Amino acid sequence: MLEKIAGIVVSVISGYYDIKTDKGIIRSRARGIFRNLKQKPLVGDRVVVQPDDKGINYLVAVADRTCELQRPALANAEYVLLVMSATQPDFSVDLLDRYLVFFAWKKVKVVIFLSKTDLISSDELLKIKSKLNEYQKIGYQYFVDYQDLEQYLQNNIDSDEIWVLAGQSGVGKSTLLNRLKKDISQKTAEISFALNRGKHTTRQISLFEYGKGYIADTPGFSSIDLSNIKLDELKDLFYEIKHFSKECKFRQCQHINEPKCAVKVALNNHDILDSRYNSYIKIREEIALGRIPEYRK
Numbered sequence: 001m002l003e004k005i006a007g008i009v010v011s012v013i014s015g016y017y018d019i020k021t022d023k024g025i026i027r028s029r030a031r032g033i034f035r036n037l038k039q040k041p042l043v044g045d046r047v048v049v050q051p052d053d054k055g056i057n058y059l060v061a062v063a064d065r066t067c068e069l070q071r072p073a074l075a076n077a078e079y080v081l082l083v084m085s086a087t088q089p090d091f092s093v094d095l096l097d098r099y100l101v102f103f104a105w106k107k108v109k110v111v112i113f114l115s116k117t118d119l120i121s122s123d124e125l126l127k128i129k130s131k132l133n134e135y136q137k138i139g140y141q142y143f144v145d146y147q148d149l150e151q152y153l154q155n156n157i158d159s160d161e162i163w164v165l166a167g168q169s170g171v172g173k174s175t176l177l178n179r180l181k182k183d184i185s186q187k188t189a190e191i192s193f194a195l196n197r198g199k200h201t202t203r204q205i206s207l208f209e210y211g212k213g214y215i216a217d218t219p220g221f222s223s224i225d226l227s228n229i230k231l232d233e234l235k236d237l238f239y240e241i242k243h244f245s246k247e248c249k250f251r252q253c254q255h256i257n258e259p260k261c262a263v264k265v266a267l268n269n270h271d272i273l274d275s276r277y278n279s280y281i282k283i284r285e286e287i288a289l290g291r292i293p294e295y296r297k
């Protein structure tokens with residue numbers, strides 16, 4: 001019996017899968033069975049590789065995914081590094097809430113990075129920071145300084161954890177990625193996916209090592225579409241609304257006009273931001289009317 005090895009798909013090139021394992025990168029093919037089942041393995045998949053009697057490596061099993069993203073396709077992302085720009089395009093809590101709802105729905109955790117702070121005054125930065133502090137209270141950590149972010153990612157990206165950048169077009173995702181990649185190539189010269197070098201035929205997502213885990217080299221979520229979120233599940237995607245809703249009189253309270261609604265009480269006490277509650281109502285109406293716009297990357 002030839003040895004089976006567990007690993008993670010770090011890139012896909014013309015039907016070949018590069019699997020990072022304890023024994024280094026193993027280039028494999030996928031068994032036809034995956035194609036037949038329409039279970040095409042993706043970058044980020046946790047897989048098992050086994051050589052056949054001719055020594056050709058085959059991907060023989062793919063573990064269930066914790067989440068799956070499209071455009072570009074990526075499995076098992078644990079965190080999104082959401083890039084929001086201070087200006088060009090302007091910082092918007094409305095858009096931020098939409099992203100946060102989407103990622104909560106996708107079950108991906110979020111850390112926020114505020115880019116282009118060099119283009120605004122210190123007063124404007126203070127204003128944005130005071131808004132972001134409110135999001136920090138909800139549970140969304142944020143960074144405005146590249147060095148702080150870099151240090152955080154180095155120390156906190158956990159073993160085998162996958163991170164992916166996201167954000168509106170023009171906020172600086174590629175700029176940030178290039179900077180992170182440059183850092184890593186300077187600091188850990190020995191890490192390289194040597195098999196890949198110069199062989200990219202199509203531009204596909206791949207993972208580069210960062211901290212103890214990985215960052216995807218292409219931003220994800222090129223568009224966010226909220227229209228498939230169910231009306232009833234939306235409320236729990238706002239974490240602080242979910243938190244306060246435990247005290248609502250009705251278990252199915254939608255926090256609109258129901259009596260003894262703890263969310264409304266929290267809103268009146270300013271324990272929930274008006275802007276967050278308004279985002280909830282607005283997105284709810286859009287879903288109800290089926291007229292959610294698609295936010296392009």
Ligand SMILES: Nc1nc2c(ncn2[C@@H]2O[C@H](COP(=O)(O)OP(=O)(O)OP(=O)(O)O)[C@@H](O)[C@H]2O)c(=O)[nH]1
Pocket residue numbers: 115116117118119167168169170171172173174175176297
């Ligand atoms: N001044 C300043 N400019 C920045 C910063 N980050 C990015 N830019 C500029 O903003 C523009 C857009 O940056 P990109 O990195 O291409 O943005 P992106 O998010 O990858 O954009 P898409 O590819 O359209 O999704 C470029 O001209 C960058 O040079 C920053 O921190 N400060």
Ligand SMILES: [Zn+2]
Pocket residue numbers: 245248249253254255256258260261262263264
């Ligand atoms: Zn309620």
